[in-house]
Amino acid sequence: MCHLLEGVALVTGGGSVLDINVVGLRETKDLVERIRRVDVLQLHVDLAEENSIISGVQRAVDHFGSIDILINNAAIAGAIRPSTDVATGDFGKIIDVNLIGLWVCQREAIKQMLKQDPIKQRIGPASRGVIVNLSSTYGLVSPPGGLSTPAYVTSKHGILGITKTDATSFAKDGVRINAVCPGFVNTPAIKEAARASPLVQDEEKKVPMGRFGEPEELAEVICFLASPMSSYMTGTSVVVGGSSSEEPGNRQQNPASSNTEKPNHPGQRNTDWDAPAAKVLSPSKLAHVVLRTNQLGPMVEFYKSFLGAKAMYENDMLAFLTYDEEHHRIALVQIPGTKDKDPQSCGLEHTAFTYNSLTDLLLAYRQRKQKGILPFWPINHGPTTSIYYKDPDGNMIETQVDNFEDADEATLFMMSPSFAENPIGVDFDPEDFIKRLSAGESEAELQRRQEIGPRGIPSFA
Numbered sequence: 001m002c003h004l005l006e007g008v009a010l011v012t013g014g015g016s017v018l019d020i021n022v023v024g025l026r027e028t029k030d031l032v033e034r035i036r037r038v039d040v041l042q043l044h045v046d047l048a049e050e051n052s053i054i055s056g057v058q059r060a061v062d063h064f065g066s067i068d069i070l071i072n073n074a075a076i077a078g079a080i081r082p083s084t085d086v087a088t089g090d091f092g093k094i095i096d097v098n099l100i101g102l103w104v105c106q107r108e109a110i111k112q113m114l115k116q117d118p119i120k121q122r123i124g125p126a127s128r129g130v131i132v133n134l135s136s137t138y139g140l141v142s143p144p145g146g147l148s149t150p151a152y153v154t155s156k157h158g159i160l161g162i163t164k165t166d167a168t169s170f171a172k173d174g175v176r177i178n179a180v181c182p183g184f185v186n187t188p189a190i191k192e193a194a195r196a197s198p199l200v201q202d203e204e205k206k207v208p209m210g211r212f213g214e215p216e217e218l219a220e221v222i223c224f225l226a227s228p229m230s231s232y233m234t235g236t237s238v239v240v241g242g243s244s245s246e247e248p249g250n251r252q253q254n255p256a257s258s259n260t261e262k263p264n265h266p267g268q269r270n271t272d273w274d275a276p277a278a279k280v281l282s283p284s285k286l287a288h289v290v291l292r293t294n295q296l297g298p299m300v301e302f303y304k305s306f307l308g309a310k311a312m313y314e315n316d317m318l319a320f321l322t323y324d325e326e327h328h329r330i331a332l333v334q335i336p337g338t339k340d341k342d343p344q345s346c347g348l349e350h351t352a353f354t355y356n357s358l359t360d361l362l363l364a365y366r367q368r369k370q371k372g373i374l375p376f377w378p379i380n381h382g383p384t385t386s387i388y389y390k391d392p393d394g395n396m397i398e399t400q401v402d403n404f405e406d407a408d409e410a411t412l413f414m415m416s417p418s419f420a421e422n423p424i425g426v427d428f429d430p431e432d433f434i435k436r437l438s439a440g441e442s443e444a445e446l447q448r449r450q451e452i453g454p455r456g457i458p459s460f461a
C-alpha cells in the first residue's frame with residue numbers, strides 16, 4: 001500500500017523521522033532507505049517540549065518544502081498501576097507526550113498544510129495534507145483491571161477527541177485527519193511484555209482471531225488512511241485489533257467491566273490442556289500471607305494497627321485481615337502446639353508492603369510511632385527505600401516505596417556495578433528525611449541512594 005503514498009511524510013516515534021531515540025532514528029533511516037528510494041531526514045525531537053516540536057517541524061519544511069502526511073505514532077505507556085498508585089507528575093508526563101505533544105505536532109502540521117497549494121490526487125479531490133493519529137483499542141474501552149494504565153488510556157481517548165475536532169474544523173480546507181486504534185501488535189516491547197506477563201499472554205487468547213497483530217498489518221492500515229484510497233474518510237477511527245467490533249476481546253471477559261456478564265473461567269476457554277509448555281503459567285498476583293502464631297490476640301491487634309487493616313472474619317482460632325480490594329492480605333491462625341518462632345530456621349524472611357510515595361511511607365512510619373510501633377531498620381536498598389519492623393512473634397515486615405519510575409529502570413539499577421558492590425543498601429534516619437522533606441528537599445533527591453561501597457547482609461535475628 002505504501003506505493004500509493006506521495007510527498008513528504010513526517011512520522012513521530014518508532015525511531016522514525018521525529019523521535020527522541022537517536023539510535024532508533026538511525027536504524028529506521030537505514031531500513032527505510034534500503035526498502036525504498038526516499039530521502040530521509042532524522043530529527044531528534046522531544047514531544048514533551050513544544051519548542052522542540054515547532055523547530056523540528058520547521059526543519060522538515062525547510063528541508064523538503066512541505067508536509068503532505070503526518071503520522072503521529074510516538075507514545076509512552078507508563079507503569080501498569082491503578083489511579084490510586086499514580087503520582088500527578090507521572091500522569092502529566094504521559095499526557096504531555098501522548099496527547100499534548102501529538103496535538104502540537106498536528107497543529108503545526110495543519111498550519112503548514114494550510115499554506116500549501118492543494119495537490120491533485122489519483123483518487124478523490126485535491127488534498128492539502130493527511131494526518132493519521134495512533135490511538136489504541138484502549139482509546140475506546142478500558143483495559144482489564146490488571147493492566148490498568150490510567151494516563152495512557154486517557155491520552156488515547158483524548159487522541160480520538162482531537163482527531164474528530166480538527167478533522168471537522170479543517171475538512172473543507174482539504175486536510176483529512178483519522179485515527180487508528182490498534183489492539184496488541186507484536187512490536188519488540190509487546191513481545192517482551194508477553195514473555196514476562198501472564199496477563200498479556202491471556203489477552204492474546206481473548207482476541208477473537210487468537211493472536212496479536214504484526215506491525216506490517218498495522219502499517220498497511222496507516223498507509224491506507226494516509227493514501228487517496230481513503231479520500232472520503234475524515235474524523236474517524238479504524239480498529240486494527242483482530243476483533244469483529246471496536247470492543248477488544250477482553251471486554252466480555254473482564255468481570256469488572258459488567259456486572260451482568262459471566263466472569264471468565266479458565267475452563268470456559270478453548271484450552272489445550274496437554275500442549276507442551278516451556279514455562280508454567282505464572283499467577284496474576286500474590287494474594288495473601290498466612291502466619292501461624294501462638295498469640296492470636298496480640299498478633300491480630302498488631303496487624304490491624306500496623307496496616308490500618310480490618311478483619312473480614314475472625315474467631316478465637318483465626319483471622320482474615322484486609323486493607324484493600326483483596327478479601328484478605330494477611331491471615332493469622334492459632335494452631336494448638338505452635339512453638340515460638342525460631343529466627344534461625346528456614347522459611348519466610350519477611351513480607352513487604354509498598355507505599356505510593358516517600359511521603360506516604362514516612363507518614364505511616366510516624367503514625368506507627370504514635371502507636372508505639374518502632375522500626376528496627378530504615379534502609380535505602382537502591383530499588384526501594386524501606387523501613388523494617390517486627391511483629392509480636394518476631395516476623396519481619398518491610399514497608400517500602402519504589403525508587404524508580406518502573407520495573408525496567410529498577411532492573412537496570414540492579415544490573416549496575418553499584419548494586420553488584422552493595423546489594424544491601426545504605427541506612428537512613430526517617431526523622432532526618434522528614435525534616436529534609438519539610439524543608440523542601442524533593443522525594444527524588446532523598447530516594448537517590450548515596451554510594452558507600454561494599455556491604456554484607458546484616459543479621460537481625
Ligand SMILES: NC(=O)c1ccc[n+]([C@@H]2O[C@H](COP(=O)([O-])OP(=O)(O)OC[C@H]3O[C@@H](n4cnc5c(N)ncnc54)[C@H](O)[C@@H]3O)[C@@H](O)[C@H]2O)c1
Nearest residue numbers: 013014015019020021046047073074075134136184185187
Ligand atoms: N504495540 C502495540 O501493541 C500498540 C497497541 C495499541 C496502540 N499502540 C500505539 O502505536 C504507537 C506505536 O507503538 P509501538 O509499540 O511501536 O511503541 P514503541 O514504544 O515501540 O515506540 C514509541 C516511540 O516513541 C518514541 N518516543 C517516546 N517518547 C518520546 C518523546 N518524548 N519524543 C519523541 N519520541 C518519543 C520512542 O523513542 C519510540 O521510538 C504508539 O502510539 C502506541 O501507543 C501500540
